[in-house]
Amino acid sequence: MNRSQASAGLKQEIGTLTQAMDRIAPERTVVFMEVCGTHTMSFRRNGLQELVPERVQLISGPGCPVCVTPVEYVDHAIALAQQHDVILATFGDLVRVPGSYTSLEQSRADGARVEVVYSPLDALNLARKHPDRQVVFLAVGFETTAPVVASSVIQAEREHLENYSALSAHKVIPPAMLALAQADDLALDGFMCPGHVSVVIGMNAYAPIAQAANLPCVVTGFEPTDMLQGLLMLVSQARQETAKVENQYLSVVRPEGNPRARAAMDQVFEVCDSRWRGLGNMPLSGLTFRKEYARFDAARRFSVNLPDPVEPPGCQCGAVLRGVTQPEDCPLFGNRCTPRSPVGACMVSSEGTCAAHFRYRSVNQAT
Amino acid sequence: MCLAVPMQIRDLEMPLATVEVAGVSRQVNVELVDQPKIGDYVVVHAGYAIEKLTEEEALETLDLLRQVAELGDDEPPPTPGIQSGDMS
Numbered sequence: 313m314n315r316s317q318a319s320a321g322l323k324q325e326i327g328t329l330t331q332a333m334d335r336i337a338p339e340r341t342v343v344f345m346e347v348c349g350t351h352t353m354s355f356r357r358n359g360l361q362e363l364v365p366e367r368v369q370l371i372s373g374p375g376c377p378v379c380v381t382p383v384e385y386v387d388h389a390i391a392l393a394q395q396h397d398v399i400l401a402t403f404g405d406l407v408r409v410p411g412s413y414t415s416l417e418q419s420r421a422d423g424a425r426v427e428v429v430y431s432p433l434d435a436l437n438l439a440r441k442h443p444d445r446q447v448v449f450l451a452v453g454f455e456t457t458a459p460v461v462a463s464s465v466i467q468a469e470r471e472h473l474e475n476y477s478a479l480s481a482h483k484v485i486p487p488a489m490l491a492l493a494q495a496d497d498l499a500l501d502g503f504m505c506p507g508h509v510s511v512v513i514g515m516n517a518y519a520p521i522a523q524a525a526n527l528p529c530v531v532t533g534f535e536p537t538d539m540l541q542g543l544l545m546l547v548s549q550a551r552q553e554t555a556k557v558e559n560q561y562l563s564v565v566r567p568e569g570n571p572r573a574r575a576a577m578d579q580v581f582e583v584c585d586s587r588w589r590g591l592g593n594m595p596l597s598g599l600t601f602r603k604e605y606a607r608f609d610a611a612r613r614f615s616v617n618l619p620d621p622v623e624p625p626g627c628q629c630g631a632v633l634r635g636v637t638q639p640e641d642c643p644l645f646g647n648r649c650t651p652r653s654p655v656g657a658c659m660v661s662s663e664g665t666c667a668a669h670f671r672y673r674s675v676n677q678a679t
Numbered sequence: 680m681c682l683a684v685p686m687q688i689r690d691l692e693m694p695l696a697t698v699e700v701a702g703v704s705r706q707v708n709v710e711l712v713d714q715p716k717i718g719d720y721v722v723v724h725a726g727y728a729i730e731k732l733t734e735e736e737a738l739e740t741l742d743l744l745r746q747v748a749e750l751g752d753d754e755p756p757p758t759p760g761i762q763s764g765d766m767s
Contacts, residue, residue: 319749350681403725431726433708453725456681459711460727467694508681511722511730534681535743562740564722564730573711573729 329540348506349376349663356672386411391616393424401435432464439476459573462580482599493525502528514569590630629656685737
């Protein structure tokens, strides 16, 4: 098969999926939520909202890790960056997120050492290279990233790298999904579950949500046809009024997840109550260091003074993250708040709902 | 961003492996997957292999990615190693 035949085949498959959706979708509007920044971007980038029937809606929830990280964490990171012996290592998206009074980007311009890294492995390398400095990794992310950070901490322990630590803002996604499923101001018909988080936590993790909230959950991949198939499976369950956990994504998503990754995560971290931007404090929705690894906890290693947290005035990120407000309904969207000059975290992060809506607002058709 | 591109293990020295896709190679940690071997396909997240794929599944995914690129997407399929953040 040559390349143009291949793409013709893909176009045909997309057409088949959207037509099937139109044929089987209930007559009422059905609303599904995805909780994965990569889903947010893929759906908008490929213009899929234009291809699916209008009565089938996929809204974005709290799936962007940087976006759900509360402003006080950003303030904490900034305070650490301002310690004279600290090298702060972070994923790129966090650098421009506004804290209460400044950002890591501004702190870096003012002389703080803030390094953008691709992996905590790069942060470990920084610690090896600079034994006279303290390297702090900003551990932001869900269950896909937490095992990776845990593994870096275990490696630091093996190597006696005493100048490595992490500031955990790790979150676990099922408690947030359950809270939104039971929220009075949202009426969801199901969840599109994140592919890679599910590789780690497994299909079984969604069973309590499907059961307690009586909502279908479909683990879904990231390509356009993956997302349309996942949506079709959700639509089909909505029509049949079932609430099963299904898997559209790779067969590597096992019922129990990845036991090795979970073991690493459980060795270093334990669940704790955690504050999410927009969702507030939720019981057992975050990860903190176990006492055996407390010496790698940057929150304990360094004593810093933090300001009272201040959210940007007028910013609707909290409501956007709960799915109750769409970006276009925020008065700041597209005028005072743009990717070039963002007011809220959802416009800063490349995975943010506002950034996705802004960036791909002119995409009409993917085909 | 979650990177769904399967990469193949070319060289292995636990806990690190050199993985490759479409001529791009990088070093990743493989201690979170079961018994990694040279030739295995893995899903990579933030510098770590997080799961193995069967060869059939990996080739199918790579073929799909090529088709998506061909559809006139404004962005090429993600190239491992250039993302600045990888946080889910």
